Amino acid sequence: QRPLSVWRYRELLPVTGEPVTLQEGGTPLYHLKKLGAEMGLPHLYAKHEGMNPSGSFKDRGMTVGVSMAIQLGMKSVACASTGNTSASLAVYGARAGIPAVVLLPAGKVAIGKVAQALMHGAKVISIRGNFDRALEMVHELCLSEGIYLLNSINPYRLEGQKTIGYEVIDQLGEVPDRFVLPVGNAGNISAVYKGLRELESLGFIDHLPKMTGIQAAGSAPVVRAIREGLAVVEAEMSPETVATAIRIGAPVNAEKALVAIRETGGTAEAVTDEEILCMQRDLARKEGIGVEPASAASVAGIRKLAEQGMLDRDETIVCVVTGHLLKDPESVIRQCEPPIEIDADMQSLLAALQR
Ligand SMILES: Cc1ncc(COP(=O)(O)O)c(/C=C/C(=O)C(=O)O)c1O
Numbered sequence: 452q453r454p455l456s457v458w459r460y461r462e463l464l465p466v467t468g469e470p471v472t473l474q475e476g477g478t479p480l481y482h483l484k485k486l487g488a489e490m491g492l493p494h495l496y497a498k499h500e501g502m503n504p505s506g507s508f509k510d511r512g513m514t515v516g517v518s519m520a521i522q523l524g525m526k527s528v529a530c531a532s533t534g535n536t537s538a539s540l541a542v543y544g545a546r547a548g549i550p551a552v553v554l555l556p557a558g559k560v561a562i563g564k565v566a567q568a569l570m571h572g573a574k575v576i577s578i579r580g581n582f583d584r585a586l587e588m589v590h591e592l593c594l595s596e597g598i599y600l601l602n603s604i605n606p607y608r609l610e611g612q613k614t615i616g617y618e619v620i621d622q623l624g625e626v627p628d629r630f631v632l633p634v635g636n637a638g639n640i641s642a643v644y645k646g647l648r649e650l651e652s653l654g655f656i657d658h659l660p661k662m663t664g665i666q667a668a669g670s671a672p673v674v675r676a677i678r679e680g681l682a683v684v685e686a687e688m689s690p691e692t693v694a695t696a697i698r699i700g701a702p703v704n705a706e707k708a709l710v711a712i713r714e715t716g717g718t719a720e721a722v723t724d725e726e727i728l729c730m731q732r733d734l735a736r737k738e739g740i741g742v743e744p745a746s747a748a749s750v751a752g753i754r755k756l757a758e759q760g761m762l763d764r765d766e767t768i769v770c771v772v773t774g775h776l777l778k779d780p781e782s783v784i785r786q787c788e789p790p791i792e793i794d795a796d797m798q799s800l801l802a803a804l805q806r
Pocket residue numbers: 507509531532533534535536537603633634635636637638639640696697743745746773774
């Protein structure tokens with residue numbers, strides 16, 4: 452009996468040799484009893500992808516992507532990133548023993564992710580521009596220098612990310628009615644959809660969940676395309692959100708996300724930064740689940756859809772929470788009361804507890 456992990460599903464993955472692995476996947480599926488009860492949703496779950504080796508779901512894509520880089524004889528790897536992709540590429544590049552170059556939008560990457568990319572030995576370049584510009588530049592760099600590009604336009608990354616859906620079905624023992632993901636570059640929602648389509652064509656499942664994409668209100672090109680019935684997603688030229696992981700104006704997998712949502716009767720919704728941060732605190736304080744802001748967007752989106760009466764109360768809903776709380780400690784310090792500092796005597800301590 453194989454453990455719950457990415458490579459449990461190796462027959463559905465393209466790697467033929469020994470994978471570059473850190474035992475990624477096998478992440479917990481938590482029942483959100485309290486938050487679900489508040490929303491009138493008794494079957495609400497969170498798949499905590501922050502419990503991967505580098506603290507986000509990106510490890511699922513990188514274990515396959517970097518394994519393929521080795522299999523294809525590539526000598527170095529690169530990506531542009533809002534942070535988690537770069538952290539994960541640094542980790543798996545180190546594991547594989549090949550150099551990694553990462554391009555980050557200057558001043559817009561959570562400190563935990565920068566720390567990981569630096570400590571794991573990537574060449575970290577900070578671009579004075581946004582993620583979309585960094586992606587253009589890394590694409591050009593890889594073409595001219597023969598470096599292997601591992602952004603989510605690389606299909607091997609999405610192959611690994613398919614396994615999120617596989618694990619959820621193994622854990623639930625059924626196909627959930629609805630699968631909710633935060634959407635930035637739209638690689639993850641597209642990957643999960645592709646994987647479930649494959650299970651259906653192999654006869655393992657007979658229907659798909661409603662694929663539901665949640666974006667930040669200040670960076671929601673996919674939501675707009677769904678609302679306006681567009682065939683092509685129009686870029687948001689100046690994406691802005693506290694959820695820097697999904698601060699992406701021109702999602703490279705946008706049209707795949709439209710297919711995933713439309714083919715399954717799903718939907719897309721936008722949530723404000725306040726709704727995101729409120730849900731981040733609720734998940735931490737009511738369920739003991741610590742996630743970074745972008746990850747809380749998926750559950751915040753469900754709360755919004757429930758308030759709008761868009762959900763059946765008996766739906767089994769799985770929200771993917773994509774990154775660990777520790778990735779973005781500065782967003783915590785900004786929104787929480789600071790520690791109470793006192794003199795080291797019991798009187799001061801007892802007084803502080805009364806405040
Ligand atoms: C925590 C977290 N939650 C959600 C997303 C959105 O996933 P996609 O819709 O597949 O892009 C990201 C994406 C991050 C990057 O795109 C990057 O790291 O460069 C993330 O880090």
